Amino acid sequence: MSDAPSFLTAFLDFDRIASGDAAQVMASVRQRPDAASVFVFDDRTGERLDLDLRPESSDAAAPAEEAPRGVGRPRLGVVAREVTLLPRHWDWLSRQPGGASVALRRLIDEARRNYAERDSVRAAREAAYRFMTVMAGDLPGFEEAARALFAGERERFQAQIEGWPEDVAAYAQKLAAPSWAAA
Template sequence: MSSSQSNLTAFAGFRRIAAGPRAEVIALLRARADEPPAFVFDDSTGEQLDLDLRESANVVSESAKHDEQAARGVGRPKLGVVAREVTLLPRHWDWLSRQPGGASVALRRLIDEARRVHADRDAERAAREATYRFMTAIAGDLPGFEEAARALFAGDRARFEELVAPWPEDVRLHLHKLAATAWSVS
């Protein structure tokens, strides 16, 4: 999901003040510009974002995107293919050279297969990492933070929920939302 399509959640202190599609959250934050700044998080990654809330920000970011695409050039940009470096041992290159379609086709096929086979595990790991990023940024000083982080990565849902139970309600609810996928496979 690209950053322009992602859902965001904004907090003022420990209180959730906005949540939803990026454009809607930005509009709400612009409307409250005279109030203390909000902490904004990307729901898919848990990362704290530093948004430029000026009305002209969208124009600037679009031109920056165009400059970045023009500078890229290598690969097949119109198809979304970007050339990057891969470091392999000689035996890996030998094996790849014997594959039908060449190295790129073989690598894409291997990656697609690994993504399919490990999708649940990868989603669980991503949910834990997103939860941890959010938790660190907003709740790092709250009592039981370190133990809650240990429980999160240990996959101990009951212990995690017990430790975050006394935390502010909006923080706790957002943690449960972010961590939902982290518990589904365990």
């Protein structure tokens, strides 16, 4: 999970009505009489968010109850979770300097460095597809656009979404853009 600020985009029908940080978009959507019909998307993941659009109450400033302390070192951001491996994997990990946790962290950091570009392309394509499924799933060319997106065929993708409503096509292109830049 990222600590980066959340940027959202809101649509009413096929029109983009708000875009920006979460607080700005939520304030804008809450002011609308048709707020219940608005779809809000996370700009990072393309996911449609189910948001509480009720006006903010004064109770929102009250401190939340502290959650029970879990296993690990929460103050350092370390949370214990379960990993299932085969005996040969545990044997190999036990022979590594620093133990299993150090070896796993080192392997993960190396994989993140080596596959960062590939992961970025995949994330951008998945984000664009999530959005497209909700907003353009019934539009002409959707299936071909999705195929082109995952095949990395930018020109074919753009040709398929050309007839879509302007704001929907523009947002789909925005979400997909990192996958074209990296390819």
